[in-house]
Amino acid sequence: MTEFEVSGFLASFFDEAKERLISINRRLVLLESGHIDEEALTRLKRDAHTIKGSAQMLGVQDVCDVSHLFEEAMEFVVEHTPAHSQSMIQFLYDLHDLLARRVQHADTETHIEVAPLAERYRNLRNEYSQQQEAVALSDVPDVSPKQQRKKKKSRVSRNLIAAVMGTIESSIAANRPSVQAEPLPSQVDEPIAQQTVEKEIDFRPDLKQLESDSTLQEDSSGNFLRVDQTRLNRLSNQIIEFSSGRYRGSSMVEQLEQVQSEFKLLKQKLFSNESVKPERMSDNAKLQVEFDQALRNMQHFQDTFRMFQKRSSAMQGGLRDQVFDLMLKPMSTLFSIFPSAVRNISQPYDKKVQLLVSGENVEMDQLAAQALSESLIHLINNAVAHGIEKPDARRKANKPEEGQLTISAKQKGTEICIEVIDDGAGIDINCIRDKAIEKGLISESEASEMDSSEILELIFHSGFSTALTTDSVAGRGTGLNVVMETMRELTGSVHVQSQPGKGCKFILTLPVSLTVQKAVSFNIGNKHFGLLSQFIHQVLPLNEQEIKKGHGPFSQGYLKFQGHRVPVIDLHLALGGDEATDSNTQTSVLIVEHIEGFLGIVVDDVFNEREIIVREIDPYLKYYHPVGLMGNAIVEDGSVLLLIEPHGLKEMWRTAPDAEISSYPLAMSDSFNNQHLLLVDDSSIALEIEKNMFESLGFKVDTAVGGKDALDKLALHNYALLVTDLEMPGINGLDLIREVRSSQGNDAGIPIMVMSYRSSDNDQADAIDAGANTYLIKRQLKNNEDLVVRLNDLLGINT
Numbered sequence: 001m002t003e004f005e006v007s008g009f010l011a012s013f014f015d016e017a018k019e020r021l022i023s024i025n026r027r028l029v030l031l032e033s034g035h036i037d038e039e040a041l042t043r044l045k046r047d048a049h050t051i052k053g054s055a056q057m058l059g060v061q062d063v064c065d066v067s068h069l070f071e072e073a074m075e076f077v078v079e080h081t082p083a084h085s086q087s088m089i090q091f092l093y094d095l096h097d098l099l100a101r102r103v104q105h106a107d108t109e110t111h112i113e114v115a116p117l118a119e120r121y122r123n124l125r126n127e128y129s130q131q132q133e134a135v136a137l138s139d140v141p142d143v144s145p146k147q148q149r150k151k152k153k154s155r156v157s158r159n160l161i162a163a164v165m166g167t168i169e170s171s172i173a174a175n176r177p178s179v180q181a182e183p184l185p186s187q188v189d190e191p192i193a194q195q196t197v198e199k200e201i202d203f204r205p206d207l208k209q210l211e212s213d214s215t216l217q218e219d220s221s222g223n224f225l226r227v228d229q230t231r232l233n234r235l236s237n238q239i240i241e242f243s244s245g246r247y248r249g250s251s252m253v254e255q256l257e258q259v260q261s262e263f264k265l266l267k268q269k270l271f272s273n274e275s276v277k278p279e280r281m282s283d284n285a286k287l288q289v290e291f292d293q294a295l296r297n298m299q300h301f302q303d304t305f306r307m308f309q310k311r312s313s314a315m316q317g318g319l320r321d322q323v324f325d326l327m328l329k330p331m332s333t334l335f336s337i338f339p340s341a342v343r344n345i346s347q348p349y350d351k352k353v354q355l356l357v358s359g360e361n362v363e364m365d366q367l368a369a370q371a372l373s374e375s376l377i378h379l380i381n382n383a384v385a386h387g388i389e390k391p392d393a394r395r396k397a398n399k400p401e402e403g404q405l406t407i408s409a410k411q412k413g414t415e416i417c418i419e420v421i422d423d424g425a426g427i428d429i430n431c432i433r434d435k436a437i438e439k440g441l442i443s444e445s446e447a448s449e450m451d452s453s454e455i456l457e458l459i460f461h462s463g464f465s466t467a468l469t470t471d472s473v474a475g476r477g478t479g480l481n482v483v484m485e486t487m488r489e490l491t492g493s494v495h496v497q498s499q500p501g502k503g504c505k506f507i508l509t510l511p512v513s514l515t516v517q518k519a520v521s522f523n524i525g526n527k528h529f530g531l532l533s534q535f536i537h538q539v540l541p542l543n544e545q546e547i548k549k550g551h552g553p554f555s556q557g558y559l560k561f562q563g564h565r566v567p568v569i570d571l572h573l574a575l576g577g578d579e580a581t582d583s584n585t586q587t588s589v590l591i592v593e594h595i596e597g598f599l600g601i602v603v604d605d606v607f608n609e610r611e612i613i614v615r616e617i618d619p620y621l622k623y624y625h626p627v628g629l630m631g632n633a634i635v636e637d638g639s640v641l642l643l644i645e646p647h648g649l650k651e652m653w654r655t656a657p658d659a660e661i662s663s664y665p666l667a668m669s670d671s672f673n674n675q676h677l678l679l680v681d682d683s684s685i686a687l688e689i690e691k692n693m694f695e696s697l698g699f700k701v702d703t704a705v706g707g708k709d710a711l712d713k714l715a716l717h718n719y720a721l722l723v724t725d726l727e728m729p730g731i732n733g734l735d736l737i738r739e740v741r742s743s744q745g746n747d748a749g750i751p752i753m754v755m756s757y758r759s760s761d762n763d764q765a766d767a768i769d770a771g772a773n774t775y776l777i778k779r780q781l782k783n784n785e786d787l788v789v790r791l792n793d794l795l796g797i798n799t
């Protein structure tokens with residue numbers, strides 16, 4: 001008889017163990033908080049026991065022994081209250097983490113050392129027993145053995161005493177005269193006129209309510225096959241290419257209809273009475289019959305082709321959706337890392353935090369889930385480090401000592417909505433405003449015009465933080481910027497709701513499928529663009545809007561919409577048009593959502609919504625990190641549709657110079673004739689405005705999109721002046737300056753002017769230390785001749 005071979009079952013065991021450990025982790029949180037019910041407790045025990053039994057059968061002894069320890073410790077915690085077993089709960093989490101790391105590497109030769117864990121478990125039990133004995137001895141009165149014996153003989157059931165006392169108290173209460181209790185000060189009803197009608201945001205939602213609101217996914221069979229992810233991705237890409245053919249099929253049907261129409265016109269011309277000679281009437285009659293038969297055959301082929309195209313399109317769409325479903329994974333896999341993360345973050349801050357998780361069965365694209373994990377960890381860090389207060393502060397604020405952090409996921413149609421909610425101190429708008437002014441992100445005049453939602457957007461800016469000190473968790477100003485950048489990559493959006501002293505809520509919305517989405521296409525000048533439908537709030541005719549002028553990001557114009565100031569962006573000049581758009585009946589403004597506000601984009605010829613397959617930006621374009629461009633799609637006629645996104649456009653417009661070309665007189669431009677200048681920025685809007693500004697002064701201007709492009713052009717040409725922005729993706733302005741100054745070429749000594757919207761003294765000092773010759777603030781260029789003076793100094797021109 002051959003020996004039983006278990007190696008083929010090990011891979012399946014480790015896959016199953018991963019899923020069961022995820023389930024265990026979720027229920028450990030409920031066990032610790034004391035909110036676990038009988039069903040969840042039974043599932044917790046069953047998962048642990050199944051892992052132990054399967055490991056023992058397959059000879060994975062270290063996993064078996066650790067699972068046995070887990071069962072023992074779990075039974076201990078179940079028998080005692082969580083408040084009396086915190087050390088044992090921590091032991092459970094440590095065992096879970098060890099098992100989770102172990103099952104990730106099925107072929108590893110390093111196994112878990114069980115002996116130290118067993119010793120730790122015995123010590124924890126002994127410590128608890130000693131504490132209980134000490135408490136029992138301290139509660140026993142000092143009596144003689146004889147008295148103890150008498151007391152033992154006269155022992156009465158505590159339940160009976162409680163029942164008797166309850167009956168006595170009830171009878172006393174029944175005979176006691178009724179007295180109207182005075183209401184506490186906090187219970188006094190406010191006058192109706194003073195009561196608020198604004199709906200409060202619930203920053204401590206109930207888990208059962210969240211689970212009832214969550215959309216249930218279709219149950220799977222529970223039988224899974226192991227599939228290599230590379231092969232699955234390759235299959236997905238091939239299906240995308242295959243299914244995109246159905247768009248071209250519908251276009252072919254339209255072309256066939258056009259050909260048929262042309263044949264009918266040709267028939268009318270050939271067989272009209274004017275063109276047919278009498279002697280050839282009989283021949284033409286036969287030819288006309290043949291022509292009609294050809295048209296009928298064409299009509300039959302057209303009908304058959306249309307039916308085939310519809311059937312093929314439906315099958316391709318169904319096949320595509322089935323393959324995309326294979327790319328989905330439940331949120332439980334993503335959420336499984338959060339309980340230990342919350343514990344690890346809260347302990348150094350001496351904070352008590354309860355984590356509630358809902359919507360683990362909601363499914364989303366697994367690539368998106370992997371990309372989203374870092375952002376959610378940043379939001380958890382932010383909630384614990386900045387939001388939730390320490391127990392003393394919470395008691396003073398009449399809050400429970402234990403803060404609540406809630407992470408929930410819901411599916412709404414074709415979108416996934418993830419909420420990260422904490423019941424902490426909320427976001428201080430005044431603190432955000434002061435920090436932004438201090439860092440030079442906005443000026444005081446801009447701050448005075450900005451509402452709370454506009455101020456709130458600044459927290460997503462790179463390098464922005466209100467923390468006074470920097471530690472391993474918070475204070476570096478990168479977390480929320482990472483969240484924003486991730487949501488841009490995932491074609492999603494982020495919204496913030498906050499109330500001082502109540503809490504804060506971050507709402508992340510992204511599509512279930514990142515590949516197949518709906519978009520609205522439009523023209524800007526003679527170029528074709530698209531915008532995902534989820535971003536578009538409304539389309540308004542431009543000629544009916546009142547465009548006003550403001551400061552900073554509103555210097556190019558804004559309109560009022562639903563109580564918000566909406567900056568209006570006209571991309572015609574930036575995209576190579578001859579002039580800005582006139583307000584005519586064919587021009588529209590797309591009102592698109594952006595964080596807590598809106599953005600207005602001036603467009604021409606808005607077309608109907610269509611389903612598209614989103615593709616990545618061409619590698620050549622991606623090399624230059626184009627701001628405001630998120631991808632492209634192939635439409636029915638085979639042309640490329642460039643997809644733009646609101647956040648990048650808002651950043652381009654916000655960082656554009658506040659300058660008017662007419663303020664720089666051409667009479668002064670003779671001094672700069674034939675001077676070759678390289679202008680570097682990542683914003684196409686800023687590049688166009690600055691290019692026109694320098695050309696009006698007589699310069700010959702080359703433009704570079706970002707630091708990489710600038711270094712390439714510096715290697716090919718000799719320039720009299722380099723003008724660069726500071727904040728750019730990839731090689732930023734400071735890195736570009738250092739690279740130029742450290743080079744061995746002719747450009748090492750080139751005069752460098754920094755032109756940035758950042759106005760802080762630190763930014764200016766950093767630029768000068770890196771090697772820049774002068775520093776100008778974009779918002780201060782309007783009607784300012786200081787630019788001409790500085791250019792003369794840099795180029796050694798006497799005025």
